Amino acid sequence: MYMDGNELFGHFQQAMQQLGKSVHILDTMVPVERQMEYFKYSEYVRANSAKETVDRQIAALQSGAGASFEQLRYALTYLAVSNDVRAYRAIEEFAKKIVDPRLEDWISLSLMQAKLAMNAEFTDERQVFVSTGLGGRGCKFRFYSFFRSNGLKPFSDYQRKLIEKEFAYAIERAEGEIEEIRIEANYFYILFLCEMTIDVRYVLQCAQDTCNEFGDFIDLNFTLTNVKMFDDSEIQLALHEPAH
Numbered sequence: 001m002y003m004d005g006n007e008l009f010g011h012f013q014q015a016m017q018q019l020g021k022s023v024h025i026l027d028t029m030v031p032v033e034r035q036m037e038y039f040k041y042s043e044y045v046r047a048n049s050a051k052e053t054v055d056r057q058i059a060a061l062q063s064g065a066g067a068s069f070e071q072l073r074y075a076l077t078y079l080a081v082s083n084d085v086r087a088y089r090a091i092e093e094f095a096k097k098i099v100d101p102r103l104e105d106w107i108s109l110s111l112m113q114a115k116l117a118m119n120a121e122f123t124d125e126r127q128v129f130v131s132t133g134l135g136g137r138g139c140k141f142r143f144y145s146f147f148r149s150n151g152l153k154p155f156s157d158y159q160r161k162l163i164e165k166e167f168a169y170a171i172e173r174a175e176g177e178i179e180e181i182r183i184e185a186n187y188f189y190i191l192f193l194c195e196m197t198i199d200v201r202y203v204l205q206c207a208q209d210t211c212n213e214f215g216d217f218i219d220l221n222f223t224l225t226n227v228k229m230f231d232d233s234e235i236q237l238a239l240h241e242p243a244h
Contacts, residue, residue, distance in 0.1 A: 025136035028108045032133045032227060038077075038109040045077045054082050058090040069100055076103070080110035081117070088114040130196075133227040140177070140193040145204055146223040146230055148239055149186040150216060162211050163188055163218075170207035174198050187239060191229065200224060 026035075060067045060075040067075070076094070079087035091114055095107045134142035149155055155163070160183050167190060171178055176194035194200050201224055208218050223230075223238060230238060 025130055025132070025139070025141060026108060026112050027135055027137055028105070029133065029135050029142070029228075030105045030108055032131065034105050035109060035131050035133075038106060041073075042077050042081055042113065045074065046081045049078055049081075052078055054079065054084045054087050057082075058086065061090050061094045069102060072100065072103060073106055076106055076110040080113040082114075083117045085118065088118055134191075134225075134229070137193055139195055141196050141226050142179070142191065142193055143200055143224060143226050144189060144191050144229045145225075146189045146235070146238055147187060147208070148219045148222075150219050152186045152239060153217070154185045155183065155188075155217065159211070159215065159217050162214060166210045167204070167207045170203050170210075174200075174203045176200075176203070187235065189230070 057075040057078045060071050061079070076091060079091055088111075091107065091111050095111060098104060098107065130141075132141060134144060136142045163183055164181060167181065168178055171190075171192050171194065174194060176192050176198070178190060178192045180189075180191040182189055190204075194203070204222065204224065208220070208222070211218055221241075
């Protein structure tokens with residue numbers, strides 16, 4: 001049976017509502033590729049760690065700089081899948097004193113996995129981790145939306161103020177939170193939080209339509225994603241995509 005994008009999104013929203021508090025969202029922004037690497041590695045550790053102990057891996061974390069990057073990565077992963085309260089606390093403590101910046105994403109993911117295991121143990125309910133590149137906070141997902149001006153014409157001061165006002169109003173009305181709005185010469189982007197049960201694209205379209213009532217200055221095509229923020233090269237590509 002064929003379902004278009006909107007219909008699939010509707011099914012996902014419905015599933016989110018049914019799962020309620022058993023859904024967990026990673027707070028930090030971690031690239032999807034890194035998340036896939038972590039969970040693949042965690043399955044390997046789970047299947048090949050019969051001879052290891054929680055005490056030994058906690059000791060590895062506590063040794064800090066005395067352990068190698070690989071030893072710390074293994075310890076974090078082992079503790080995350082161990083279903084041990086002491087393991088969760090050890091990861092929490094280690095997170096406060098990161099000894100290698102390369103471990104930041106790994107710590108976030110291991111802490112989340114350990115938290116899911118503890119919740120499942122104490123509540124006797126299946127816990128669900130929803131993975132997105134931009135993460136979120138609480139029950140809200142983080143979104144990135146990119147807009148360009150019509151004909152790539154520079155925004156006037158009045159248009160800039162209108163963009164800030166209308167998009168802030170629309171997102172806050174939907175009980176969302178703007179984390180960043182950046183308006184450049186002929187484009188702007190918004191980083192914001194909103195519940196997945198809200199039709200986020202419709203919220204943005206309403207703000208866009210209101211702005212365009214005062215001069216039709218925002219291109220109707222825009223990007224909405226929860227995977228990643230555009231870097232400079234991706235912004236340039238988006239600016240020069242043909243209009244539809």
